[in-house]
Amino acid sequence: MDEVYITSRNRKANVANRHYFKVDIFNVILDMQIQEFGDRFGEISTKLLSNISALSPRDSFSMFDKENLMNLSKMYPIDCTHMERELLEGELDIYYDIIRHDEKFVSLTDLSRLMVETGKHLSYRYVYRLLKLALVLPVATATIERCFSAMKLVKSELQNRMGDGFLNDCLIGAIEKGLLNVKDEVVMKRFQKMEDRRGQLN
Helix, strand or coil, rough: CCEECCCCCEEEEEEHHHHHHHCCCCCHHHHHHHHHHHHCCCHHHHHHHHHHCCCCCCCHCCCCHHHHHHHHHHHHHCEEEEEEEHHHHHHHHHHHHHHHHCCCCHHHHHHHHHHHHHHHHHHHHHHHHHHHHHHHHHHHHHHHHHEEEEHHHHCCCCCCCCCHHHHHHHHHHCCCCCCCCCCHHHHHHHHHHHHHCCCCCC
């Protein structure tokens, strides 16, 4: 790696191999990935992920941050009113002191399951509500993204005049492919029986 870098035209460059691969290749690709990450996740999404990570029980709740969890509750005022936030603030202190010493709680999904099994979801109602919110958000967001991706495929420039009813029917077929186990032969037979046609569908 300390030897002089040789270009594709067999010319010696003024830099070593280490410098070329670290600065010209690795750093450039890293910058591109950071830029793409910044484009994909806006400021609000990044804050949301940061706030959710404060619930993680990994390494004895090392990422626990009461302020981040309170900010998470403020991001969803319909699910957590001002009065409930005050109760949540008191719950968080007790919850952290009691649960961080319990080695059973390792991951976020185990945390919710074990809270129900041990009855702690009743003692820490508002913390449990935050936990449910943190577990539901990624699934709900992915479902919406999947619907919009399907909509882009179904409603293209060639099919931009379809009505809402027909669009809904097409989207259900495109999004829920696993639930619609209809074979092509069945559709063709039904279409053929609707009226007499000149040709036979194969």
